[in-house]
Amino acid sequence: MSEPIQVSLSALEHYDYCPRQAGLILLEESYADDASTVRGNLLHQRVHEPGDESRPGVRTLRALPVWHDRLGLTGVCDVVELRDDGAVVPVEHKAGPYVSGGPADVQVAAQAICLEERFKTPVPLGYIYSGADRKRHPVAVDEALRRRVVDLSRAVRAVLADTVLPAPVADKRCRRCSMNELCMPKLLANQKRYRDELDRLFQPADESPGDD
Structure with a gap:
């Protein structure tokens, strides 16, 4: 059985926001910056340096590679917290305001799914850190969101296989x-x-x- 085409976690977010945007990035390697993307890049520079730090009750991993073989997902988590109670919690950093139910939720849910495979433990909760309000926003990784991740991974894989811009x-x-x-x-x-x-x-x- 052949392995599925690998889909990056960031591609899920791009496709959920706009399929054509994802197609331009994936098929034509096109990208353009504006003020918002520059702010996002600067924010991610601070969290994308691989690292490991500890404080009472939690160990924090930065720029952690993750994957899910069956779903063909691969990517890097901004921040993953390993808590003393056994919880594994992804924290995705975004420069802009948080939109509940938006594409960022898909990305953090996909991270949770990948972390479950890596750490062999349920990951029912993640967070989106918004640079706009400097707050963490909880994201419940429920069945509906998990199905959304699976459906989007298939849609992105179809774009990669067909090489046709949406x-x-x-x-x-x-x-x-x-x-x-x-x-x-x-x-x-x-x-x-x-x-x-x-x-x-x-x-x-x-x-x-x-x-x-």
């Missing part, structure tokens, strides 16, 4: 996306306008009068 969404998400100019959602979502623009750009020159 269609643009052209909605309010695009205004906040750093890849708006690379994606051209408004133009591509309007297929008639897109075809008209192609016809205009590539229309052959008119033949001169009298030419055979």
Whole structure:
């Protein structure tokens, strides 16, 4: 039995936010920064240095590689806390505000699933640390969220296997996306306008009068 195509944990979050954004990153290796992504990169620089520290009651691991063989998932956890009561708790760091039920929940749930395989213990809870309000927001890794991770991993794997960019969404998400100019959602979502623009750009020159 062949192994499934590996899907990164970050790709799940990208696809959940916008399938086309994920496709541009995965298939064309395209990416563009804006103020929000720069803030996120700076935040992650502080937590992506591999490390191990301890304080009473908890051992903290940083930049911990994780994977799940059956689901074909792989990635790196920002922070994982190993608590004295046996709990294993992932803490994903985000620069922007936390949105309950949003794509970040998928990423931390996927981390929990991978940690369960690595540490052989249930991981029912994770946290999203928001740099916007400097708070931890709990994420219950319930069955519904686990199914969402599985469904998204299949969707991302299909994009990788088919090598076809998903269609643009052209909605309010695009205004906040750093890849708006690379994606051209408004133009591509309007297929008639897109075809008209192609016809205009590539229309052959008119033949001169009298030419055979």
